[in-house]
Amino acid sequence: MAMVEDIDVRGMQHCETTALGVLLRHEGIDLSEPMLFGLGSGLSFIYWDSKAMGFPFLGGRVKPFELTRNLAAALGLELLIRETTSPRKAWRNVAAPIDAGRPVGLQLDSYHLDYFSTKVHFGGHVVAMYGYDEQNAYLVDTNPQGGAVSTSLVGLARARAEHGPMTAKHRSFTITVPSDPTPPPNRIIPAIKTCADAFLNPPIANLGHRDTDLGDLPLPIPLGVPGATGAILPIDTEVPLKGLERALQATAGRPSTPRAATRDRRPPPKHRHASP
Template identity: 55%
Template structure:
């Protein structure tokens, strides 16, 4: 069976692409930057656990929080199901599809047939809109092909994988309310909420404090890696092309603020937009220096990346202080 009119052309980030596809089927057509911003998605994490081969720089909040926050902001009915049973997991999906609703899935993209780069990542999202005897029909990001298929067996493995960021066969549907809340009010609340979280991280690895920590740690990365020519360019590629929309999600948040400035009359928003318009290219420059350090083994590249990160910690702190001044009407 297939549900018609489930798509999100040009999606760059997996969770917002999935949510966008589900909402368009409900008749709610919001841009990807708007979904990211309403979901209070901008963040930062410097992640270097003992079982990790190399540190990870992340630019957004935890998986599924964007979807849950957008649902709260827009008064959507979000129905989430998790189970350790593969059989029940599939029944959860087929029941929703039979009722005419496409389904969001969180899974490990390593097992999906159409992924050419085989890396375990348990925080990947797709929208499932149909299946036949052997194939599942999915919506993924434009980079991964947009509307794609994978075998039912590979989908089951992807959903059932265990490890960092994975969920227990998580699936969800969304339904719009009879009347959506006023978008300007939702925008104001989301900007203020994201700013508060970024400015008040609970640990030093997160938010503006996490960027400052990355500035201190990145100079050690050539020694930290067993294969710098592999590890450093990969870390940089995830910042620029790993579903972030560029510049570690800063380009997407910049575009969100530009759209908000046309909806909400608050001087803090265009100022925040200008600040993030200056910030985004600096993240791209950080990624370039990290890549070149891995390619050349030159530690000076990491010293330059460190200086930029130090500057970015201060710039983003300032930008979020400005945006924290956005208040409800």
Template identity: 75%
Template structure:
């Protein structure tokens, strides 16, 4: 029964940063979850809707796995990624590192995992795997899903082979830190300014501050967008607050990242950004509560209020990122 020795199986709030934390602690690099999220330039915004979707989706972070790539680049980590169409090869890709006493990250569809509370398809879910036996795989998932958990090898194979939005072909990955561990504080400013630049200059109107402004207009029509507002609106709000976002659509995590950076860097721009993201985090939670009320009551005035809050959020976050982009000066 191969199991990686001395694994620190702490589940945190968000799936990708939870897995990254497990892999990096095993390398001797112990960073807080907000620091992992921020150094991976993880914050973003997307309004995603298409005719194939039952209801629009609001996302608060960069695309799945971009955070891992950003973090590896920023900290000079050796990121080895394996993808294959073959289930047999896919298994070899995870068994080999574990047999060599190294945890491995997996991207998969959470719907198939035995322990997962909500049976929703999400192909961008990330876990760390640290052991297996004849029947089960031993994983670390978020605190919400139970931290150190197990799922049958059959369910793991299904989750890894799934196809659909955000899925990857049996993706697995390992991280190796350089001989001398990096000083994360040297990497803070580039990570923040890269995140700010992407947010301030989105290529399409669904992303960044433009996406938030667009949502502020479209959210007002959400009662007409669904046959079942009692289900779909509270569900959308739940995804903003509880679905591994750390609350407030990842704004709580980014606020805490900026607070931690403020202990390492003395900058008025950083203090401004932190203050504005503290405000933004509160407003996102308020917007989610208004969307829930609209769904439960069927009253469009709550959506009008949510739209006004999001219009404010677009301005507040644009100002915050404007201040943070000046950190490089």
């Protein structure tokens, strides 16, 4: 049996920020969930539909693990990522830091976790692991999923080995804070600009503002973090999408371009379904 001591098992609303919070607090940095999400330039937009999916995926954040990479880069943290196709090596990658007294982040498929309330496959789920014994692994998940939880080692192995959308080859990671980390307040404005630039210059039409061609209809825009279970942080508000796009352009330092002038240059979104 191995257990990391002095772990703050505080859960949050979203899985990736929950895991980041556990790892960073153990290193002496305590940031709120909105700050973690913001410094990681986590806000985005994606609409994805394919024949391999049972239903379209609609998201309001960057792809899994991008937030972690962004946050580590913004604060000058050492992010050590390990991936492998070998289950035995994958276990050693997790057990070694825990045996040494450090928590580990894991990306896995939530379907196989014993405690998880929603039995759907989601390969982009992230948890923090801080201990294990002969039968169970001890994790920190979101508040909606119970915070400090446990799952069988068999279930954990299946979750990490799953194949499919968003899975990541037994990915595990640790974070080390240097002796002189970048002060978080110094990275707030750059993080906002990075987020706005990515929203305005997406690599494909399914991402960012290019897939929000919904006219001027006011739609509920969540000012929070969508979680794996659909939970979001309060607060919600209604914002016209054209106004949101112009605000992001202003943040990124670019002039606003009228939608009518760009409509003919933007490829239409793919695989949209008409309402019955």
